[in-house]
Amino acid sequence: MSSRSLNIEEWKKTSAYSEELLDEVLPVPQEKRVLGTPSNFAIWFTCNFAITTMLAGMFMIPGLDLKTALLAIIAGSFVGAMPLVLIGIIGQKTGLVTMVACRATFGPKGAIIPSVANAMTLIAWSWSQAALAGIALNEVSVRLIGFDNETIYILLTEAVVLVIALYAIKGVSLFEKVAMFLVAAIIGAVIIKAFTHYGISDIFDIERDPLGKMSAMAAFDIAVTMALAWTPMVADYNRNCKSLKAVVVGTGVGYTVGTIFSMGTGALLICMILVKGGVITYEPSEVFSEVGFGLAGAVLIFISIIAANVMNIYSSSMSILNVFPRLPYRKLAVAVGIVCMLGAAFSGILDSFLDFISVIAALFMPIFAIMIADYFVVKKQKIDVEAVVFPERNDSYAYYKGVNIVAVIVFCVAAAFAALFTWWCPIAVSVTIPTFLIAFVLYVVLMKII
DSSP, X not given: OOGGGSOHHHHHTSTTHHHHTTTSSSOOOGGGOOBOHHHHHHHHHHHTTSHHHHHHXXXXXXXXXXXXXXXXXXXXXXXXXXXXXXXXXXXXXXXXXXXXXXXXXXXXXXXXXXXXXXXXXXXXXXXXXHHHHHHHHHHHHHHHTOOOOHHHHHXXXXXXXXXXXXXXXXXXXXXXXXXXXXXXXXXXXXXXXXXXIIIHHHHHTOXXXXXXXXXXXXXXXXXXXXXXXXXXXXXXXXXXXXXXXXXXXXXXXXXXXXXHXXXXXXXXXXXXXXXXXXXXXXXXXXXXXXXXXXXXXXXXXXXXXXXXXXXXXXXXXXXXXXXXXXXXXXXXXXXXXHHHHHHHHHOOGGGGHHHHHHHHHHHHHHHHHHHHIIIIIISTTOOOHHHHHOTTTOOTTOTBTTBOHHHHHHHHHHHHHHHIIXXXXXXXXXXXXXXXXXXXXXXXXXXXXX
């Protein structure tokens, strides 16, 4: 009998339970959770050393001086970690992946909207990151053996990612622990060289370019948005946390520290190039080569992208499973992996990287503001998990024909606000925080009225 024809308690007693646990969107019970604080810290620390995070820091210089950039990164990382941790708590409390938990807020059919948006966004992230890994590996290949073919190295990167992703949370957890130490060692070496060979005062004395397009608020928004990019998948991993401490410390501290070091190192690398009088480039493998870390930089780029893309494939598969729950995880992960391979090789997404980040902010800040308001204020942290998982048997969250119209309306209003003041009428202050407050307050008020 299929696990989906049983209720949760009956399913726990079946022989398929232990085998299906990591591949299903069904809730993970407390006794089967595998992540403690150190393991969860390793996941969230390492994933933020993805070269796309570092690249975001690079783009801040020379539009900003290093001190201003670091302050914006630190402030944005702390603010961005808040919704990340809160959604993580929902995952730990319910045992559900993010997009299944979303059913309680948007309704079982309404949750299709964020699920599709999340799957598409994660696949696009995978494209951009794999493209950077392919470029880095190809540069090393040209230097060492004279072989030049970026496409092959992009496909190789995504193939390694897919193999690890097939082992779901076990594969993610193991790889992130190993990667954390390698990444930390390379970043540590870069920082030490920056302050011993280039000089702290020289690096911090670099003045901002008045013609640069980057502002302090724009840098702050970028730092916040990088957290939003991870928020759709945070419950996918935190549902495996043994305790609330593993969520708050592992996710909150791991993410914040990882992002500050990663994005800050990106900004620092550009400053090192400026101090030595080099030509600024924003192609990561060339940046590392300019400061004497060509091979080490390629290793860092490859490892960090594997770490991030494993999570992307796993979580995009979870989002698709929320829409099509009868699909087998492993076959779905293979299909997603193939799409990621082709997209990374042929999409050209790197040409629109900063625009892509802006789209994420407009899409996901309203979604998670609404989820947080619904769970912590409207529902007061009480969710009928079985009604969420089996909506065909229990209509507690059916709303109107499976859609919470209030949540959809609030999402549209807040997303339109974010888009308006990001692209058409740019403002000098942060858009992300007002967007969050509009979605949060408007949802609570309307739900209380209705």
